[in-house]
């Protein structure tokens with residue numbers, strides 16, 4: 001539910017020029033009526049991302065995403081609709097007044113604000129210790145030994161927690177910051193006999209930030225071999241491990257540019273890569289990769305590369321992540337370093353070029369999984385084959401892309417020396433070459449194609465819009481497009497021109513909106529068309545589809561049970577008659 005007034009939304013929509021807004025993220029070149037560029041939502045080399053400034057809409061023919069200026073910002077910045085409206089309002093100078101928050105909302109906002117403020121206080125406190133205080137000496141020596149320069153230390157807002165029980169506690173007290181709030185952040189803990197003590201002691205601290213760079217927590221590493229090696233801030237109102245990726249604020253621009261995100265496990269892995277100018281990197285904060293992480297990544301990158309440890313724990317993490325990627329349909333590869341190396345040690349020994357070469361050899365994650373399974377089982381034996389297959393089949397089923405799944409089936413069959421057809425049956429694929437069964441929705445499909453063409457015609461030719469109105473829009477449109485058709489009629493007839501951006505905004509289903517933006521972004525193919533003839537053809541196709549939906553058999557069954565005196569009897573006879581006539585005409 002939007003709490004922004006509709007006229008404000010309209011004002012922002014009108015003032016925010018889609019070309020200017022998108023040009024901040026994508027470099028665009030004019031091509032006919034449209035502008036084209038490399039899609040920021042999926043990795044590609046040739047531009048399939050289109051912006052139509054006259055209609056104020058965009059569409060990517062590569063990944064199918066489309067919409068208006070709000071949908072673009074929502075996807076790009078990961079915002080909700082009201083957030084996107086506010087984001088753009090600020091940019092174009094429209095003032096938006098929110099309704100006053102309720103008491104409960106206000107309390108929650110105040111609480112969040114307090115937590116952010118305390119986190120900021122802690123960041124600058126720990127940072128000052130690391131930079132200036134005698135208590136930070138150990139941290140400074142450690143960083144120097146690891147080759148971390150001042151600039152990097154600044155970028156990461158590194159800090160040092162002194163070897164004391166109450167350094168932060170005292171500092172917060174002095175700043176009059178409520179310690180109960182600091183406790184909610186996990187920064188301090190309550191003593192049994194009253195008072196508080198610090199969570200982080202004698203540790204180097206990495207500041208964990210949200211995608212916009214706002215600090216939300218810390219990761220603390222010991223300087224020696226003491227265990228645990230890392231302690232992280234616990235979840236709080238402002239920090240959720242399962243939805244936060246370390247370094248995402250730093251990696252955003254580069255992930256967008258390259259369309260790829262590299263995922264590492266540790267803070268120092270992240271830092272080592274970043275220092276070596278590999279900037280599209282994020283790290284999980286001491287937790288396995290989750291669906292929340294995936295969603296976050298998909299805002300910025302269309303592909304991922306995992307770079308986990310090559311030990312068995314790292315492998316396990318890779319395979320667990322693989323299931324998420326397969327389910328989420330996110331293409332993923334695995335970057336392998338030589339055994340025993342982590343990004344930090346590898347870069348130090350072998351340098352950036354060797355790393356780039358490893359990166360270029362990253363293997364598709366499923367491929368990596370197959371080979372690992374086969375290498376670790378005796379696939380010469382029936383039992384070995386069975387174990388390998390039982391691990392592979394359920395995962396093969398997760399692969400959405402048909403072609404890809406088919407290729408994997410062929411490859412696995414070859415590697416295991418089994419019949420491809422047998423494996424195909426296991427996975428629930430019919431044999432290649434055999435005609436696919438006719439999909440049940442074929443009638444609906446052709447109807448919706450005709451509806452789509454008709455919508456495009458209505459948008460381009462006012463006379464078609466008029467004819468649709470005369471004919472009766474509800475007689476022609478039966479799918480979810482009815483509301484879109486009505487919106488086009490409304491606008492095309494009242495103002496003479498359709499507001500495509502507004503029409504798309506009213507479409508709730510994202511898939512439908514994507515399909516419509518494809519339809520409207522470029523209607524050059526309709527230039528030479530005889531609009532009236534095309535209208536008639538659409539009408540015919542739609543009527544035919546409607547008739548096919550009408551079940552004559554059910555009517556005949558009903559007829560057989562009726563008395564020939566009843567009114568319904570004669571009504572049905574009439575319908576059947578019309579059905580027969582129309583079918584023979586079409």
Ligand SMILES: [Zn+2]
Pocket residue numbers: 039040041042049060061062063064065
């Ligand atoms: Zn795309």
